[in-house]
Amino acid sequence: AQSVTQPDIHITVSEGASLELRCNYSYGATPYLFWYVQSPGQGLQLLLKYFSGDTLVQGIKGFEAEFKRSQSSFNLRKPSVHWSDAAEYFCAVGPTGGGNKLTFGTGTQLKVEL
Amino acid sequence: NAGVMQNPRHLVRRRGQEARLRCSPMKGHSHVYWYRQLPEEGLKFMVYLQKENIIDESGMPKERFSAEFPKEGPSILRIQQVVRGDSAAYFCASSPRDGGSEAFFGQGTRLTVV
Numbered sequence: 277a278q279s280v281t282q283p284d285i286h287i288t289v290s291e292g293a294s295l296e297l298r299c300n301y302s303y304g305a306t307p308y309l310f311w312y313v314q315s316p317g318q319g320l321q322l323l324l325k326y327f328s329g330d331t332l333v334q335g336i337k338g339f340e341a342e343f344k345r346s347q348s349s350f351n352l353r354k355p356s357v358h359w360s361d362a363a364e365y366f367c368a369v370g371p372t373g374g375g376n377k378l379t380f381g382t383g384t385q386l387k388v389e390l
Numbered sequence: 391n392a393g394v395m396q397n398p399r400h401l402v403r404r405r406g407q408e409a410r411l412r413c414s415p416m417k418g419h420s421h422v423y424w425y426r427q428l429p430e431e432g433l434k435f436m437v438y439l440q441k442e443n444i445i446d447e448s449g450m451p452k453e454r455f456s457a458e459f460p461k462e463g464p465s466i467l468r469i470q471q472v473v474r475g476d477s478a479a480y481f482c483a484s485s486p487r488d489g490g491s492e493a494f495f496g497q498g499t500r501l502t503v504v
Contacts, residue, residue, distance in 0.1 A: 280432075312495075319394075319481060319497040320433075366432055376423050376485050376493035377446060380432035 278303040278369050282381035290389045291359050297352040297384050299367035308370035309350040310378065311341055315363045323365075326350065337361070362388045392416070394484050394496035395464075402502045403472045411467040411499045415484030422465045423493060424457060427479040438488075439465060445488075472503045 279302045289295055301307055308327050312320040324335025331343040341352045350367060364385050368378040395414040403409050415422050420441050425433040438446040439459035450457065454472075459465040469476055479500045483493040 317497075320483075320495040322492055322494075325492065368433075375488050376421065376483060376491075377435050377438055378423075378425075378433075378493070379435070380425075382430075382432045 278307065278371075278379045280367050280369050280379055280381035282365075282367055282384050284384045285382070286385045286387065288387040288389060289357050292356050295352075295354045295357045295361070295386070297365050297367075297386070299350045299352065299381060300348050301350060301367070301369045302348065303369055303372075305372040306345075307372065308375075309341075309343060310368040310370065311335065311339070311350070311352045312366045312368060312380075313337075313363050314366065314383075320366065323352070357386075357388055359388045359390055362386055394419075394482055394494050396480075396482050396496035396499050398499060399497065400500050400502070402504060404504055405473055406471050409469040409472050409476070409501055411469075411480050411482075411501070412464045413467070413482030413484075413496060414464040415482075416494055419484035419486050419494075421485045421488050421493075422459050423483040423485075424465075424467050425481045425483065427481060427498070429478070433481060436467075469501075472501075474503050477501055477503045 281300045310325045311323040324333045326333045326343045364383045366383045367381045370378045422439045424436040427433045435449040437457045454470045456468045479498045481498045483495045485493040
């Protein structure tokens with residue numbers, strides 16, 4: 277069965293600092309990988325996705341993520357965090373071939389200090 | 391093109407009552423997915439429906455929960471005889487097809503059972 281681990285429950289960074297949120301997955305084949313952001317009381321917004329090809333994926337709001345098969349990781353990065361990035365971030369894995377039956381991690385709550 | 395619409399946004403029910411959650415997918419989307427988010431947890435897949443068909447209900451509790459997506463009208467998630475443990479945020483997502491496309495999420499319905 278597929279699973280997703282986000283080892284950091286809470287992360288605090290200063291505005292302007294760089295950010296890396298960790299995500300490890302377990303899946304028998306090549307997965308489809310996603311990062312979503314959820315602001316308080318809101319739904320989920322897709323930041324970026326990896327289906328195949330270039331392992332460095334660019335997303336919205338200046339985020340990027342790198343797929344590393346050898347480490348079963350799909351870490352999210354941003355070079356300079358803005359106060360508006362404070363939210364909860366979810367990594368998710370979907371089945372090979374697509375499909376939107378996603379398995380989510382438990383999320384990382386990001387706090388940005390001014 | 392309006393996004394995925396869920397209503398109500400907030401729903402309070404007493405133990406033993408029924409809860410009906412509605413999801414109108416984006417225009418042109420015929421695939422609907424329901425997820426449940428318990429406090430301090432990630433989203434858990436519940437059910438996947440196409441028009442008039444349940445495709446995958448592997449995440450649905452065996453009792454009290456049902457879902458439908460009729461030919462006309464929104465998708466409905468019904469919870470009968472609600473209990474306190476049903477308190478959660480319920481999210482709906484829609485996509486134009488099941489493979490190789492992004493699923494768009496609604497803002498969720500927050501169910502509180504008192």
